[in-house]
Amino acid sequence: MNINPRKFCVAPMMGFTTPYARKLYRILSKRAFLFTEMVPSKTMLYSKTRNLIIENNSENSVALQVGGAEPNELAECAKIAKNYNYNEINLNVGCPSKAVQKGGFGAYLMNEKVLVRNCLEAMVESADIEVSIKCRIGIGKEFNYDFFCDFIDEVIKSGISIVYVHARNAILTGLTTKNNRTVPPLNYDFVTRIKKEYPYVQFILNGGIDSIEKALPLSRIYDGIMIGRLIQNNPFFLSNVDHLFYKTTTETKFNEKIIIEYFQYINERLYKDSMFRLLSPLLNIFFGLPNNKKFKTEIQSVIKNRKIDEIKSLFLQFFDKKQVNFNF
Ligand SMILES: Cc1cc2nc3c(=O)[nH]c(=O)nc-3n(C[C@H](O)[C@H](O)[C@H](O)COP(=O)(O)O)c2cc1C
Structure with a gap:
């Protein structure tokens, strides 16, 4: 059966989706699409411990997530992702943390759609690797579908065709990073609507999928789903993924x-x-x-x-x- 490899994605999580976690995830599921933690572009380019951070060990399929806003740097990062045998490089346009805002990237970039397009274009052109983004549906307290739609319309001009959507706004002042994952309300409807306007783009739904009862039906409605905290709290959930989401006949045996x-x-x-x-x-x-x-x-x-x-x-x-x- 020809099932989208991104039908079930494990979300990028700083401090959690390390090479070690990805090894455990891969033991439990051969098919789930994995992500690294967000790695700032400067770390990827200049850190002496880069190898430890972005080691891949062929636990594919895996996307390397990068944070940054300088097209030239990001183009180099795309080459590195290719050299480390990642399947994809993903630009973070969803992190609301103060430090990331200060660096001028993450969710802040939702207000800079042309810059995001330029960054993605530079990445697409520099290496033969899939390029994608992970974004929110807006900024601030109010829902604004036109804002979201304009953002998507601009960034996909870069040639990318995979968008992971954390389906809530990011609130950039007065809310911690953690609360930015719970306080802004979810709005899956925006993802449904955007898919109708751009049917040739894959939109992977993320945010608040906290049980298998929710995950399965959503995976049938959307191109794929992405799950973070459920896996963070219980990675063993992944032992069901190949069978349920990819229809494999073999199940991961749950033993020592x-x-x-x-x-x-x-x-x-x-x-x-x-x-x-x-x-x-x-x-x-x-x-x-x-x-x-x-x-x-x-x-x-x-x-x-x-x-x-x-x-x-x-x-x-x-x-x-x-x-x-x-x-x-
Ligand atoms: C501990 C933690 C770290 C996170 N780090 C990142 C990150 O590095 N990059 C990113 O795009 N999102 C990050 N996120 C957000 C998740 O990828 C995801 O969008 C969010 O948790 C919503 O999905 P969930 O409701 O399934 O947890 C993080 C979330 C958690 C809980």
């Missing part, structure tokens, strides 16, 4: 092999990165559980001592006792 394979991977990277970053893809699910104090204390002490085998066996014990409800 997942933990073993993941630890094999991080074992090879033990002294290259912090223990927290290596383990954080797993920690969230276990830390989020109620009545779990003893496990948290044990884990924290073994993490401190970098005793990887003890950490692994703690996770395996936890898994074995089926203390987590994995029936989604």
Whole structure:
């Protein structure tokens, strides 16, 4: 069956969608379309630790998300994404954080549609790689469909044909980044309407999809869906994705092999990165559980001592006792 590879996307999440998380996600789902965290263009071009940040390890399909607003820099970033074997480079036009606004990129760019078009054009021209954007539906408190439509109309002149839409406005003053993911109301209707006007562009719906009951029907209505916090809180949800969203006949077997394979991977990277970053893809699910104090204390002490085998066996014990409800 010819199913859109972006039918189910895992959203870019700073501090979470690291190469380690993507490894875990890929163990759980062979088909989900993954994203890196947002990497500022200057970090991509000049950081000495670039390799650690944008390592890909062939966990394709993966998009590298970049933050920036200078066409020349972004063109270079597109070449880097190609060299690192990413499937796509995605421009962040949705992040409302103060630091990102100060840098003149992210959601702030929704007010600069011509500049966004120029950035995308430079990226499209510089490398043989898919270029896309992730944006909001507007800026400020009021909904304004014409504003959204004008923005899309301009940016797709760059030649891009994939747009991920976090279907709420960004409020750039007086609201934290976190609250910008909950306070501005969702408006999926704008995504439905824009798709009708530009049927040849893929619009992937993002925002507030927090259960499988919501995800499945939406994936049938829209070109694809993108999910962030549901996966951040419970990556094991991904074990159902290939079967449900890509109609594969094989299901990921839910057993301790997942933990073993993941630890094999991080074992090879033990002294290259912090223990927290290596383990954080797993920690969230276990830390989020109620009545779990003893496990948290044990884990924290073994993490401190970098005793990887003890950490692994703690996770395996936890898994074995089926203390987590994995029936989604
Ligand atoms: C911890 C965290 C970090 C995020 N970092 C990014 C990022 O780097 N780039 C981006 O475009 N969006 C980022 N987002 C926003 C998500 O990609 C997504 O648009 C948002 O969470 C709404 O989707 P959800 O309701 O499924 O979580 C982040 C969200 C979270 C929770």
